[in-house]
Amino acid sequence: LRYVYIKGNEILKSSYLVNNLHIGNNTKLDNQLKVDVYNKLMKDPFIAKSSVAIIKPDTLYIDIKEKVPLCVLDFNNKQFVFSSSGQYITDRIDSQKLNIDKILHIKMANLTPQINNKNVILALVDLYKKLDKLEKISYIRMEDNRFEVFLENGIMVKANVLNCDYNKSIGRLETIWPKLLPDIEKIESVSICYPDRIIIKWKTKEINSGR
The missing domain is CATH 3.10.20.310 (membrane protein fhac)
Structure with missing residues (x-):
């Protein structure tokens, strides 16, 4: 040889x-x-x-x-790699062995057994890419059947893990986003997956918006 x-x-x-x-x-x-x-x-x-x-x-x-990597979930000083089909690949990453710098990294506050569902991973990446274009994302937390996306500007966006049209929901959010920005400090969370509205939870009260 x-x-x-x-x-x-x-x-x-x-x-x-x-x-x-x-x-x-x-x-x-x-x-x-x-x-x-x-x-x-x-x-x-x-x-x-x-x-x-x-x-x-x-x-x-x-x-x-x-296997084509789709994303890396960063959690608790570990990195979990998932393929383009949403399937788990590995959590053993060595920069001496792998070229993964250009792969999407998503910082997670927690991980639940739902990450074993490839549809959940695909939904997570889809939501991340769409929301990150609107406002930079700090990290994401998984809570029951909901993603809680914490933006760098302090607002938390709530979205269903599944059964949510992210295109429609984030598009609706985008139309009212400029009006929300002056009141960022007053907003606790924004829920985007209702059929015909966005629910804004203020730190003192809750109102409906974006009909």
Whole structure:
């Protein structure tokens, strides 16, 4: 063995993949090597598929298909990576092994068993992306069947985990947002997932708005 050619990796660094295979110049190129390399590759949580071939006289050819990361949930000094389908990948992240700087990071105040539901993860990311365009998000808390989104300006936005049209709800919020900004310090929370309105809870009273 003189050369290792790796194709298809964008998240996993090639240097990490090669080192993790524990092969060297004295490694014999045969079918057993192909089996061993394949088995090692498939143990990596980021790899969905892989194929291994030998190109005589001295090259090992590896083609992999990675699970595409959708987001990283940052909680309690740990990072939980989820795929584009909303499925959990891993919480073992090493910058020496992975290129994840460009992946969406969401700071969480807590995590509940609902993160095992891929639809919840997809809804969380959808809500985050839409709200963050309106106002920068500090962190999110999961409470029963509700997301509580804490914005950097101090307002908390409440949204259903599921069964909420975020496009419509956040669009409605966007239309009244300029009118709310002067009174930020007076607002406790804004609930956006009612069918035809937004509920603004003031620190002293509660009113309906945005019909």
